[in-house]
Amino acid sequence: MTVNEELIQPKDAIQRLILIILGMIFLAIVVIVGWYLHQISDPYIHEVLSRQGDVSRGQAIFEINCAGCHGLEADGIVGPSLHHVQKHKSKISLIQQVISGNTPPMPKFQPSPQDMADLLSYLEKL
Numbered sequence: 001m002t003v004n005e006e007l008i009q010p011k012d013a014i015q016r017l018i019l020i021i022l023g024m025i026f027l028a029i030v031v032i033v034g035w036y037l038h039q040i041s042d043p044y045i046h047e048v049l050s051r052q053g054d055v056s057r058g059q060a061i062f063e064i065n066c067a068g069c070h071g072l073e074a075d076g077i078v079g080p081s082l083h084h085v086q087k088h089k090s091k092i093s094l095i096q097q098v099i100s101g102n103t104p105p106m107p108k109f110q111p112s113p114q115d116m117a118d119l120l121s122y123l124e125k126l
């Protein structure tokens with residue numbers, strides 16, 4: 001079969017391309033918003049975010065559970081320094097980082113919502 005090139009209008013091709021790009025942008029937005037809504041609807045994360053964290057309790061929890069790898073001052077040993085970690089990680093990703101166990105050798109922790117809220121307030125002060 002031969003393609004009749006006169007039938008393919010460049011204008012049509014550009015319009016189709018724009019439609020495809022718009023469609024992809026739209027899909028990406030739907031996926032991102034959906035993911036975000038899914039995260040904040042997680043009951044544990046919701047519970048943590050609704051609590052007021054106590055920085056000094058958070059620091060005590062950190063020293064017991066995390067300092068072995070991240071250092072007493074959170075400046076890094078086995079695990080990376082956590083200073084200014086809140087600049088590239090949202091509250092939700094910080095919670096995920098602690099509870100998921102997705103980045104071995106960092107273990108999966110299961111702090112109570114209050115302990116997690118305290119830890120979060122400490123991490124955000126670093």
Ligand code: HEC
Pocket residue numbers: 062065066067068069070078079080081082085089094097098103104105106107109119123
């Ligand atoms: C066994 C060692 C170990 C322990 C214990 C540990 N971590 Fe980690 N942590 C790591 C390592 C290794 C990474 C880097 C993981 C990667 O991204 O590959 C990391 C990454 C992180 C990050 C992300 C850093 C970034 O720049 O994105 C945060 C936040 C964090 N840890 C917090 C904690 C907290 C809070 C605790 C205590 C509840 C803890 N960690 C306990 C080893 C540990």
